[in-house]
Amino acid sequence: MSNSFGTLFRITTFGESHGRGLGVTIDGCPAGLELDVEAIQQEMARRRPGQSRLVTQRKEGDTVELLSGTFEGKTTGTPIGMVIYNQDQRSKDYSHIYDKYRPSHADYTFSAKYGHRDYRGGGRSSARETAARVAAGAVAKQLLAHLGVTIHSYVDQVGDIATNLPHEDLDLSQIDRNDVRCPDPTAAAKMETEILAVRKAGDTIGGIVKCVIRGVPPGWGEPVFDKLHADLGKAILSINACKGFAYGSGFEGVSLRGSAHNDAFYTDADGRVRTRTNRSGGIQGGISNGEDIYFRAAFKPVATIISDQESINEGGEAVTVVGKGRHDPCVLPRAVPIVDAMVALVLADHALRARSNRL
Template identity: 75%
Template sequence: MAGSSHGKLFRISTFGESHGVGLGVVIDGCPAGLDFDLDFIQSELARRKPGQSRIVTQRKEEDGVKVLSGVFEGKTTGTPIGMVIMNKDQRSKDYGHIFDKFRPSHADYTFHAKYGARDYRGGGRSSARETAARVAAGAVAQLLLRHYGISIKSYVSQVGSIVLDKSYKDLDLSQIEANDVRCPDAEMAAVMEQEILTVRKAGDTIGGVITCVATGVPAGWGEPVFDKLHADLGKAMLSINACKGFEYGSGFAGVTMRGSEHNDEFYTEEDGTVRTRTNRSGGIQGGISNGEDIYFRTAFKSVATIIQDQASVNEAGEDVTVTGKGRHDPCVLPRAVAIVDNMAALVLADHCLRARANRL
């Protein structure tokens, strides 16, 4: 209840600081009998890890996950799956110069206000390193969803002012991993990559937008009032470091449409399936999936750590200068794609299990 758990039936609890001994996650609620594909989990972690390309931080973290429990003879047993990732490349001394300073737009000051003290090394618990644990858990959620034919695909659709102005339907989503940016449009990806390199050279950072599409979700998942499917997706996305906004279906732009333009007409397919001709609803109506593609967009601000001097204060309230140091991401988007995918998987896996209790 202290905020490091996610989900109700497919429930995870993460732990670990950026420069502590290690981090990890416990999944309580994964059904028994699922083929446990450790290679897939490791491959998802590889998509998130630092040092994977020249447009991300050059920190080296192997992020090798060790499974402690809940798996037997290659299958999940239904009991909690404990996974740990030990920290290795901890250059904690890199942080000695800021131990009592509040870095602008970081969580240093708010942690201090909340807890009275904090592990200042690399942001401690507020570091995005925590998301490695989520990715490991989300990859297990993906295994569950895959079993039911559901797939989730996220990609970078905006970097700074460079916008990929196409619907996901007009893109070849198999090309997401074809470049370092994780934008499936090769041409736009090249422009985005150039922008990130320019920003890095300036010792600065930049934000952007990630678009996510989930296909194969059957009609009937999600709850009608507070735990609407898109509300849970929204919360999950907003819980990712640096995320500033979430919209699904027609989103903010759709508010200018009249009802007669926005409504999605129903029709029946030859096999009897009820479908909609358009999908401004984003696959969710009244908080419950309708069987169409679920799609949404998430905004990420520029990373707060920059390689420039900034004015700030320290714990004593004195004026100080925060000097940029360390190895940081000029743009978090390429790595965040894996986090978006796996947070979405955690939400869907939870509602997959919850949907089983609806009827006699």
């Protein structure tokens, strides 16, 4: 099982949804970084369950305990170890599916691969695992802040309700001003109403998270196999429930001709190379060009619904999977800090790799 991610700035996560806890080891974080532990906790609060009516009501404080890698408030260059203890796991909620395969979950595939699975909330396949990623991403964010890089992920669409506004026309400082994490207040209100209606019906709904990255200088990215957009795509698609990734013009670009799609270069008043448009999404040839990097990530409706579903058990017999437990009616609000974290991990890694590209 692959539990590690990154090359120079590398993380390894561990733990299960209903185990004692979860954790992460960060290897490769440079020494001398003043680590703000409260900032790490703030990122955890954005991801944690039970934070609003729109998410699962599992109550977890998600307090991070820092085990190693710092001294007198600064990183030492040695591995940084962090752990988050589980507090409100209710394993009995899953006893009814100990031998049943829930539709569109990892139950069957984990059994097919390993011959044994943790049925309590999906074990390692649970989105609870992303708590460790957010903790690590919070450290990466602090490293990137020293380089002038900022990451802004937000909910762009829930079901058929979308902002319909380009990110340039949105005030991204407003992302956390509502429970949906959408910087368009009008769209956010409609999204919240829709999510609550779906929750009341015992169903779930999906949507799109958009991410805008600013301050990345030209030259980050490692052709040919570790192109910046390829690493971002892998990172985002590794998040639970993510079904698609498109950067820049994405799929919409196929309707344009090259003459309309190309981003023309010019030199601005400060002597910097710029592009007049940004359909490339800030990345050309797998390398950042200094413009804003932006992408959209599609998330499916959460597979766990509070309704009975037909399935089979481990013996291949037809069974009914009864809907019960505490689950998100929409993953989007809590996916935002996870997207932020995975982006930060990719960029921190490429920032360090870029330093070795030439004499």
